[in-house]
Amino acid sequence: MVAPPARVSDLDAMLDLPMGPDLPVIHGRGAASNPPNRFESLRFERDPDAPPPLDPEDDVAPRTRFLVDPARTIVSTNESPDVGFEASVNPYRGCEHGCAYCYARPTHEYLGMSAGLDFETRILVKPNAPELLRRELTAPGWRPKVIALSGVTDCYQPVERHLKLTRRCLEVLAELRNPAVIVTKNHLVTRDADVLADLARHGAIAVNVSVTTLDDGLCGAMEPRTSRPHRRLEAIEALAGAGIPVGALVAPVIPGLTDREVPAIVAAVARAGARWARSVMLRLPYGLKDLFEDWLERKFPERKEKVLARIREVRGGKLNDTRFGVRFRGEGEYARQIEGLFAAACARAGLKDEAFPELSTRAFRRPGGSQLSLF
16 A cells, blocks of 8 residues: 655645754765856856855855655656666655765756755755656556666655655555666665565565765765665665665775775675675766865865876776766776776675566556556
């Protein structure tokens, strides 16, 4: 049974007061500024003669605001040969996790906002996502296929604890037995183990927990509002214990910063119960390049030039390469070394890429109909 949606007044309260008593203060952000939107010709700049704020953190740690996205559809499709799914559902646009390297940051520019602080402090919420998903999946023209939650930003970012849009979308998927794959950095995914286990009984779910580093300090600087590494390992252990197919994404691998951790990460996720592991090389599309450089300068100035040099080494002398086939892997000798290191670590830990489950659509059903009526 799908849970009823929150009342409008309740949702408004959540959106207007996103930081409840359990989250009283915002401490850290991945970005420190709002760089210009590449689509906009006008921009605001602070008056250099204006007095500075009483607290410098007032400029760089604004409170998160949640805006209603009046979406009319929820299932997006793509034709990228690099992406392992055709359809995706994103209940949220923007992400409060604030990861400094997030490839999705430039998507906020299509909304007239910035890839910097706006991306992590102006979150668009689709309160009718579960209802839209039900409507689209029960339409006569829908043919069951794997749906990714989420294809862009994390479907278990902090506000999900209150709004439960991802859970309600999963309840729709479980009721209709439509297969799904999840990628998340948040331990909150374990809250929905009951619904995930229901999908698992029909071979219709796979969960990927992203583990970028095992260093709490680096994680706090690089991914300020995500679950810490030990909590992600605990999530893998909990999901595996519940019989839910779960693996790990060592993603992104950052040359010169996190690449040396690859063997330890792979060993840790294997001990926690991951069935498979995959890796993705860091990519820095559009304005993310400047944001990431700025982050390195602020957090790791002594390592900045080494990291940037290593990135250029795997990206043909640039900081980004958009070509299909190489954008997720990189190329060159150093990229091959990282790939070999990852493969050796997986072999040592007993993890195999082919262990990723082949999700099934055979159990899909529409309300009032049978599975056979689909075919």
